[in-house]
Each structure stands twice: as structure tokens, then as C-alpha cells.
Amino acid sequence: MEFRDLKTQYQKLKPKIDKKIAEVLTTGNFIMGTQVKELEVSLAEYVGVKHCITCGNGTDALSLVLMAWGIGENDAVFLPDFTFFSTGEVVSFEGAIPVFVDVSEATFNIDIEKLEIAIKKVIKDGKYNPKAIIAVDLFGLPADYMALEALAKKYGLLLLEDGAQGFGGMIGERRACSFGDAATTSFFPAKPLGCYGDGGAVFTNDDEVADLIHSYRVHGKGEHKYDNIRIGINSRLDTLQAGILQVKLEAFRDYEVEAVNQVALWYDKRLKDLVKTPKVPMGYLSSWAQYTIQLESEDERERLQEALKKVDIPSMIYYVKPMHEQEAFLNLPHETGECSVTERLCKTVLSLPMHPYLSEKEVEEVCRVIRGYFRD
Numbered sequence: 001m002e003f004r005d006l007k008t009q010y011q012k013l014k015p016k017i018d019k020k021i022a023e024v025l026t027t028g029n030f031i032m033g034t035q036v037k038e039l040e041v042s043l044a045e046y047v048g049v050k051h052c053i054t055c056g057n058g059t060d061a062l063s064l065v066l067m068a069w070g071i072g073e074n075d076a077v078f079l080p081d082f083t084f085f086s087t088g089e090v091v092s093f094e095g096a097i098p099v100f101v102d103v104s105e106a107t108f109n110i111d112i113e114k115l116e117i118a119i120k121k122v123i124k125d126g127k128y129n130p131k132a133i134i135a136v137d138l139f140g141l142p143a144d145y146m147a148l149e150a151l152a153k154k155y156g157l158l159l160l161e162d163g164a165q166g167f168g169g170m171i172g173e174r175r176a177c178s179f180g181d182a183a184t185t186s187f188f189p190a191k192p193l194g195c196y197g198d199g200g201a202v203f204t205n206d207d208e209v210a211d212l213i214h215s216y217r218v219h220g221k222g223e224h225k226y227d228n229i230r231i232g233i234n235s236r237l238d239t240l241q242a243g244i245l246q247v248k249l250e251a252f253r254d255y256e257v258e259a260v261n262q263v264a265l266w267y268d269k270r271l272k273d274l275v276k277t278p279k280v281p282m283g284y285l286s287s288w289a290q291y292t293i294q295l296e297s298e299d300e301r302e303r304l305q306e307a308l309k310k311v312d313i314p315s316m317i318y319y320v321k322p323m324h325e326q327e328a329f330l331n332l333p334h335e336t337g338e339c340s341v342t343e344r345l346c347k348t349v350l351s352l353p354m355h356p357y358l359s360e361k362e363v364e365e366v367c368r369v370i371r372g373y374f375r376d
């Protein structure tokens, strides 16, 4: 069994993907070929925003937004303690201060009350300028953007949606990557919408920010590539990856999001009385980057993971360490117990095989092992 089955997906999409790859190879436009612009138009339309600017990966997408916003020294940026390293790394990379906020145990996403406490504390201390919030759609579930947008407005902060795992999710009629002042995603192969290498994108309705990102993405270009008006980076999506994503976006939109939600229901039905299963709040849709259960203890998790491994069922721990415990961030101020939920989650979460091509029979196979573990 695969944790995320990209081989089955390729077999299913092979004729179309092979044709696209041949199309790009034939034209020879490997950088910024027509497929890149076409994809950007389709992505913006799918998400429901004015601008989509693709780039080299999801980390660069975050950096490009912070660059366009002019985030830098002495600025504080708030983000969840329970996320992938990138979300905080980009803040430090711009010379700003990441402030880690605990998450809600129910959704794995940033805790709104604790976020407001953290914002007030930074204001009161007066050492750094509170500038922005980066919210993460962890494991595919959009964060609480109604509350986040209100809080950002109240304190005059910019709001960035890190939708690397959330692409395809929804709140009501609004799609993930349409929230806040700008949003980003990643096309890393294992993300909900993945390509066959690295890739990423920025989404925004802000014309000025979109213009700046077009410039920052290609060495701070002005009128043309050899007119450089600011210091930027080199971060473009390959034409080949754009072509592959054109085919994959169609499948994603037409049936994959629905299929992966069916898989979640199969898991829920079998596991809800045994372990703490992931909850999707009313009105939300998850794109299920991960299906993550919670165990009672680190020890229980280790033994269950061992039992799964014995019968060749892969499982993963996202994440083993809170951001504030990462060595790279040990220089930042942190009060003991501030992120106690994250600390506990890092010891108790376990992600099970999850993708749109998982059959009910395979889900049953995983759940049989889990049932067996709790019986013995």
C-alpha cells in the first residue's frame, strides 16, 4: 500500500500527461512557455481570485508575498507552532521575527484566542511591529478565516493563507487560496495538487502586489528581463510542470477532491469509536492532504505504528517537533507552556495512507490492523 499513490494516478492520466510532455518537448519552450500562463488562468479561475502567479515552490511563494509586502527587520509575523518549517523559515529569511502561536486540538489550525493574546503581547512589549499573520490550512482543512480576517482588520495586520496543504478545500462557497490579502500553495508531488517536481503559486486580488510579485519572481525585472529595478529571486514554474498540472488540475477538479473525501468517510466510520479522528467543521470542505488521527500517548502511537509497519502499511508523523523547538528557532523568545497543545500533538498524531485512489478494501485493511491493536 502507498501512503500517497502517485503511480496509480499516473497510470490513470498517462495518455494525457504523456501527450502534454511531448507537446512541451516539441515546442522547446521550457521556461515560461504558453502552458504556464494558461495554467495560471485556470488556477485563478478555479480558486476564484484575480491573479495567480506561479513560481518555483511553495516556500518561494510565501517569500514572494513577504517581499512584496516589504516585511523585514523588526516586523513580527504570527504563525502556527504546528506546521511545516517553511511557514516560519520565510519570516526569518526576510529578517523579521516569527511569533509562534498554539493551535486548536479540534482542527490542528491556529488558535484564534491565543493568536489575539500573542498580538496584544507584541503590541504591549513594543519591541517589534506586528505586521502580518500567516495562517496554515493544515492537513487540507482551511483555517478559520472568518475569525482571522476580523482579527487582521482589528489590528491592522496583513493576512497570508499558506494553502500548501489546503488547495481544493472550501469554507462555504469560498475556495482555499482565496482568503486573506494573499494566499500561496505548493505543487510538491505529495500535496493535494502536485506536479512531478517542485512548484508553487501565489494568489491575490491585489493588482499592485501581483505586479510586484511578477517582478520579484524574475530578478526584480522592470520593463523587461534585462532591466532590473529591485533585488529579486529566480523562481519560475517549469513549462513541463505547468503542462503536467494542466492535466492534473482537471482530474483534481472533476473527481479527486470528491474521491478523497469519500476515503475520509470510510476511515471515519471505522475509526471514530477507537481513536480521535479528524473533524471537519460544519460548512468546511477538506482536501485531505493528510488523514491524521490522535492517540492517547507517544507510547501508544509508537506501538500502533509498529503494528502497521509489520504488515507493510505506511504511516507518518506530521510533525514530530513544534516550530519553537526547532534548533534554528531556539534563539527566539518562548515561554514554557505557551504552545502546550502543539507539544502534545507532536507526541500523539499519526497520519494514515490517504489519497483519492485508495479503495474501501484498502481502508478496511488499515482499520483492521488498528482494531486488532486496540483489541489486544
Ligand SMILES: *Cc1c(COP(=O)(O)O)cnc(C)c1O
Pocket (backbone or CB within 6 Å): 057, 058, 059, 060, 083, 084, 086, 087, 136, 162, 164, 165, 186, 187, 188, 198, 199, 200
Ligand atoms: C509543503 C509546505 C510548504 C512548502 O512548500 P514547498 O513546495 O515544499 O516549498 C509550506 N507550507 C506548508 C504548510 C507546507 O506543507
